Structure formats: C-alpha cells, structure tokens
Amino acid sequence: xxxxxxxxxxxxxPTPIPDRVRLAMAAPLPHHRKDAFKTVLAENQVMLxxxxxxxxxxxxxxxxxxxxxxxxxxxxxxxxxxxxxATAGYFGNRWLDIVKMRGLEAVVxxxxxxxxxxxxxIRALLDADPAIRGxxxxxxxxxTGVLHPVKEVAAVIRERDVLLVADGISAxxxxxxxxxxxGIDCLITGSQKGLMLPPGLAFIALSPRAWKKAESVAPQCYxxxxxxxxxxxxxxxxxYTSPISLLVGLHEALTMLLEFGMDNIFKKQWALTQMxxxxxxxxxxxLFVKEEGRYTWGLTSILMPDSxxxxxxxxxxxxxxxxILTAGQGNLKEKVIRLAHMxxxxxxxxxxxLHALAWxxxxxxxxxxxxxxxxxxHKALGE
Ligand SMILES: *Cc1c(COP(=O)(O)O)cnc(C)c1O
Numbered sequence: 001x002x003x004x005x006x007x008x009x010x011x012x013x014p015t016p017i018p019d020r021v022r023l024a025m026a027a028p029l030p031h032h033r034k035d036a037f038k039t040v041l042a043e044n045q046v047m048l049x050x051x052x053x054x055x056x057x058x059x060x061x062x063x064x065x066x067x068x069x070x071x072x073x074x075x076x077x078x079x080x081x082x083x084x085x086a087t088a089g090y091f092g093n094r095w096l097d098i099v100k101m102r103g104l105e106a107v108v109x110x111x112x113x114x115x116x117x118x119x120x121x122i123r124a125l126l127d128a129d130p131a132i133r134g135x136x137x138x139x140x141x142x143x144t145g146v147l148h149p150v151k152e153v154a155a156v157i158r159e160r161d162v163l164l165v166a167d168g169i170s171a172x173x174x175x176x177x178x179x180x181x182x183g184i185d186c187l188i189t190g191s192q193k194g195l196m197l198p199p200g201l202a203f204i205a206l207s208p209r210a211w212k213k214a215e216s217v218a219p220q221c222y223x224x225x226x227x228x229x230x231x232x233x234x235x236x237x238x239x240y241t242s243p244i245s246l247l248v249g250l251h252e253a254l255t256m257l258l259e260f261g262m263d264n265i266f267k268k269q270w271a272l273t274q275m276x277x278x279x280x281x282x283x284x285x286x287l288f289v290k291e292e293g294r295y296t297w298g299l300t301s302i303l304m305p306d307s308x309x310x311x312x313x314x315x316x317x318x319x320x321x322x323x324i325l326t327a328g329q330g331n332l333k334e335k336v337i338r339l340a341h342m343x344x345x346x347x348x349x350x351x352x353x354l355h356a357l358a359w360x361x362x363x364x365x366x367x368x369x370x371x372x373x374x375x376x377x378h379k380a381l382g383e
Contacts, residue, residue: 015194085108113332139171283367303336323356
C-alpha cells in the first residue's frame with residue numbers, strides 16, 4: 001500500500017541511504033577481478049584508513065557487523081586463552097557469547113544497562129590476572145546509548161601484552177575514534193549505521209602487534225581468515241567473491257563523508273545529539289544516559305515510565321507519522337525507546353522524530369519542545 005508520507009528510519013541500523021550512494025550502486029557491476037574494480041578497492045583503502053585514523057589496512061568483509069566481531073575473536077585468540085569482556089548491555093553480552101563459542105576463558109566485568117566502565121577498574125583486573133591476553137568492549141553500546149571511555153581504557157592496555165578489541169559499529173563515522181593514536185588493537189565497524197550504506201559489510205583493522213598475533217593463531221574459521229584477506233587487500237582484491245555493489249556504494253559514501261570532512265560530520269552528530277536531548281527533556285521525557293561525556297552521538301535513549309510501555313508508542317509513531325523508532329533490547333524492551341540520529345539524517349528528520357514521539361505519547365506534552373530542540377541544534381553548531 002502506498003502512503004502519503006515518507007518513511008523515516010530513525011533507527012540504529014539500517015539508516016537512510018543518500019541518492020548519490022543508491023545511484024552509484026545501480027550502475028552496471030564491474031567484474032571483481034578486473035582493473036576498474038581494483039581501482040575502486042585501492043581508493044576505498046585510502047579513504048577507510050582516514051576513517052579509522054590508522055595506517056593499517058582496513059579489511060572489508062561480506063557480512064553484517066557481528067561477522068566482524070566473530071572474525072576478531074577467531075583470528076586474534078586461540079581456544080583456552082583468557083580474555084576480559086567488559087559488558088554493559090546487549091552488544092557487550094554478544095561479545096561474551098562469541099568469545100565463549102571461540103573457546104576462550106572469559107573474565108567478565110559487568111555493568112548495569114546505562115552505566116559505563118571506569119578505566120581504573122579495568123587496570124585493577126588486568127593487574128590481578130596477568131594471564132588475560134585481550135579486552136573486548138564496545139565503543140558505543142547501542143542498546144542503551146552509552147559511550148564507553150575507550151581512549152582511556154586503551155591507555156591502560158597499550159603498555160601491556162594485551163590486545164584491545166573495540167566494537168565501533170555505532171561509533172566509527174559518528175563520533176571521533178582515532179585507532180592508532182588511541183592504541184586500539186582491533187577496530188570493527190559495519191556498513192548500515194554511520195556509513196550511509198545498506199547492511200552487508202563489516203570492516204576490521206588490526207594494529208601491527210595484533211597482526212603479529214593473528215599470524216600466530218591457527219585459522220579455524222574457513223570464511224573469516226584475516227591473514228588471507230590482508231594478503232588479498234594488499235593486491236586490491238578480496239579473498240572470496242567481492243560484495244561488488246556494496247563496495248562501489250562504499251566508495252561513493254566515503255567520498256561524500258570526506259568531502260564534508262569528518263570534523264563536520266562529528267559536529268553535526270554532536271548537534272543532533274544536543275537537539276534530541278534538549279527536545280526530549282523539554283517534553284518531560286527521562287533521558288536514559290544522563291552523565292555528560294557518556295552518551296553516544298548517534299542515538300538518544302529514553303527511559304519510559306512503567307505506565308508507558310515502549311512498543312505501543314513506537315507502533316503509533318510509525319502508523320501515524322511514518323517514523324520508525326526502536327524499542328529497547330532484551331529486558332529493556334518496554335523500558336526504553338531509542339531515537340536514532342546517525343548517518344544520512346539531518347535536523348529536519350530529527351524534528352520529525354521528536355514530533356512523532358510527542359504525537360504518540362498517551363498524553364501530549366505541553367510547551368515548545370521543538371523550538372527548544374532546534375535552538376539547541378544551532379547553538380551546538382555555533383550558529
Ligand atoms: C548494530 C551493532 C552490532 C551488530 O551488527 P549487525 O550488523 O546486526 O550484525 C554490533 N555491535 C554494535 C555496537 C551495534 O550497534
């Protein structure tokens with residue numbers, strides 16, 4: 001059935017795709033072993049390195065983000081090795097499932113949803129157990145909207161023989177992540193969040209010491225063999241058949257991001273976050289993550305009162321306004337609504353999101369929440 005209104009995806013993946021990227025992907029496919037496509041991959045490498053702030057190769061994998069997480073656990077560690085998993089939500093728990101399936105011995109640092117880690121706590125755990133060889137964490141925990149202090153954790157880890165594996169799936173291209181300068185050993189992202197692409201690609205980069213480790217681990221996963229992928233990457237190829245159209249779309253998306261400039265993209269994400277937080281507070285909603293410096297820049301989570309379960313509100317926002325919001329995950333399903341503002345989303349989309357939410361609440365909020373939100377947006381941009 002057609003609709004008189006646009007559908008707006010204010011979700012933490014997938015996110016809207018710019019026309020430039022859709023049209024690039026609609027062109028006839030180049031063959032993945034021919035020179036024209038090798039040029040695309042070579043240029044992608046240059047741009048991906050800028051995106052990750054690394055001089056290491058950034059390996060594209062044909063899978064969703066979780067495939068990148070799987071590749072990290074299977075390539076960097078051998079069964080029986082001990083690792084620390086820092087989890088504060090749904091995606092942190094996914095790390096735990098993956099490392100267990102890899103046969104690793106997991107020490108778990110667990111926080112309540114909405115909380116973050118203290119780097120000193122991680123230091124103490126590493127001091128207490130020198131057998132720990134890796135730390136797994138999220139940069140941004142998408143289930144709650146928490147931004148973890150990965151830069152500070154990296155500073156604790158880099159002086160030790162411990163690898164820091166960071167899931168940056170909802171952080172890279174959304175807020176600053178400086179892989180080499182921070183000292184992240186393995187950085188992962190996916191295509192369908194900040195990168196303005198459809199789902200289907202994961203990206204993984206390893207530090208020099210992580211590559212050394214990967215070369216010493218016997219491959220036990222036929223598809224995700226990063227040493228083979230790296231050898232192919234150096235020849236501007238992928239090991240298996242390339243996801244050609246996605247990699248062509250990536251070329252256009254990265255070109256756009258770098259044309260805008262990553263600093264401007266981060267500024268926009270910051271301004272949208274301020275807009276969302278101001279608008280929601282003015283509406284009388286309770287922000288799930290309150291601490292300054294600890295909320296992610298790509299989505300804003302709302303803690304719902306018990307009298308207002310999330311799913312009917314999310315359903316109404318879609319039905320009446322065409323806006324796709326997301327309820328919580330796992331045991332937060334009815335407790336949280338997530339208003340995402342990542343990727344190819346601007347202030348007008350977010351204004352639509354704030355309106356759709358307000359419209360769908362059992363009691364309409366009073367006051368000029370939209371004006372206040374837009375004022376906060378312009379102020380955050382320094383306008
Ligand atoms: C979206 C997301 C994932 C999972 O990605 P898929 O593409 O669904 O496999 C993992 N971690 C974080 C932090 C995410 O936001």
